[in-house]
Amino acid sequence: MRTVVLRNLERARQFPLQAPSEGRRRGELEGCESCGGKVQEVLFTTEPALWSQYPLALDGWVCPDCGEVITPRYLEPEEAEALFQNGLSAAETGRWEEAERALRRLCNSWPRYAPARVYLAQVLMLQDESRVPPEVDAHLEAALSGEGLSNQAPLAELLARARLTRGDVEGALQAIARCSLEPEHAVQLADWARGRGDLYDRGSKALIELLEQGQPPREEVARAVDDLLEHLQHRPDSWAALWLAGRGQALLQELEASCVLLRRASQLQPEHPDVLREYCLALLRVGLNEDALEPARKARELRPEDAGLVTNLAVAELLAGDPDAAKALAERALRLNPKDANNRSLLLLLEDVCMGRCQPPRSLGEISGRESERGTIQQ
Ligand SMILES: [Zn+2]
Numbered sequence: 001m002r003t004v005v006l007r008n009l010e011r012a013r014q015f016p017l018q019a020p021s022e023g024r025r026r027g028e029l030e031g032c033e034s035c036g037g038k039v040q041e042v043l044f045t046t047e048p049a050l051w052s053q054y055p056l057a058l059d060g061w062v063c064p065d066c067g068e069v070i071t072p073r074y075l076e077p078e079e080a081e082a083l084f085q086n087g088l089s090a091a092e093t094g095r096w097e098e099a100e101r102a103l104r105r106l107c108n109s110w111p112r113y114a115p116a117r118v119y120l121a122q123v124l125m126l127q128d129e130s131r132v133p134p135e136v137d138a139h140l141e142a143a144l145s146g147e148g149l150s151n152q153a154p155l156a157e158l159l160a161r162a163r164l165t166r167g168d169v170e171g172a173l174q175a176i177a178r179c180s181l182e183p184e185h186a187v188q189l190a191d192w193a194r195g196r197g198d199l200y201d202r203g204s205k206a207l208i209e210l211l212e213q214g215q216p217p218r219e220e221v222a223r224a225v226d227d228l229l230e231h232l233q234h235r236p237d238s239w240a241a242l243w244l245a246g247r248g249q250a251l252l253q254e255l256e257a258s259c260v261l262l263r264r265a266s267q268l269q270p271e272h273p274d275v276l277r278e279y280c281l282a283l284l285r286v287g288l289n290e291d292a293l294e295p296a297r298k299a300r301e302l303r304p305e306d307a308g309l310v311t312n313l314a315v316a317e318l319l320a321g322d323p324d325a326a327k328a329l330a331e332r333a334l335r336l337n338p339k340d341a342n343n344r345s346l347l348l349l350l351e352d353v354c355m356g357r358c359q360p361p362r363s364l365g366e367i368s369g370r371e372s373e374r375g376t377i378q379q
Pocket residue numbers: 032033034035036037063064065066067068
């Protein structure tokens with residue numbers, strides 16, 4: 001099919017888009033409405049440089065004889081299905097513009113088809129999670145009064161999320177109430193909205209990715225931590241938010257704040273080895289070495305085969321003043337995971353300390369400073 005790429009914004013704006021209320025418009029066209037000549041199927045779209053200002057993707061016809069433009073063309077179900085699938089697979093791999101183009105074509109041809117509206121809104125939201133363009137609301141409203149959606153749960157969540165991104169909790173609750181949902185799910189979703197679950201979702205998703213990086217950009221970490229801290233104002237007992245925000249604060253070198261958050265997390269989850277591990281590390285970072293022993297021991301007790309937890313306990317023992325206990329633990333960790341380079345270098349250090357060849361280190365920083373390998377403990 002031919003594509004007409006528009007390079008003029010004003011021209012592009014003249015293409016009338018169909019309102020959802022108008023329903024199906026044109027399918028097959030016998031001939032040009034103006035001269036009766038044979039028409040050609042065409043996709044009208046804006047060039048890449050114009051796309052961000054005016055993302056037009058509209059099917060129609062053009063008459064080669066008189067130049068008449070006729071839109072929109074009703075896509076046959078097979079064409080529509082192919083576009084829908086194209087939109088979904090492009091979105092899955094982050095090809096946003098391609099996803100948008102396919103879904104916009106579908107929305108323009110099938111204006112009452114709710115699934116395309118929902119996915120288009122989602123694609124627009126995923127591109128920048130910190131702001132939601134008003135167009136998103138228009139698509140979601142169209143979906144709410146449209147057809148073809150067997151389950152309104154994803155729509156309700158997006159409607160609520162769009163409003164929450166603007167800080168509008170009341171609006172989010174009203175949107176949820178307008179959707180037809182299983183009563184249990186409606187209660188759950190409203191609870192999520194009241195607790196600003198959107199902030200947790202955004203902050204945790206970003207932070208989990210950032211924690212995987214060696215040296216993540218500081219401002220991105222700070223933004224994710226801020227989201228989690230704001231969520232915690234609404235849900236102070238969210239241990240997962242405390243745990244993640246505490247790890248984020250440690251990355252930002254806000255060590256005291258990190259320790260406070262992780263202490264609260266460990267009080268809420270006293271049997272969670274991952275929470276205890278992070279709390280132990282936070283205590284070691286601020287020099288509360290003896291306090292670190294208890295969470296380190298507990299974590300190891302809960303997951304005795306985890307070499308990382310045994311190494312952490314070894315570090316805590318060393319810094320709390322018992323190098324012999326530390327050495328026995330480091331040897332045990334080595335048996336559990338012979339390939340762990342961090343543990344091997346800790347063991348070398350401990351042998352020197354136990355033989356009196358060097359003074360025992362007194363802080364985490366000193367341990368890393370003395371090692372050839374970077375870092376001893378699993379951060
Ligand atoms: Zn014509």
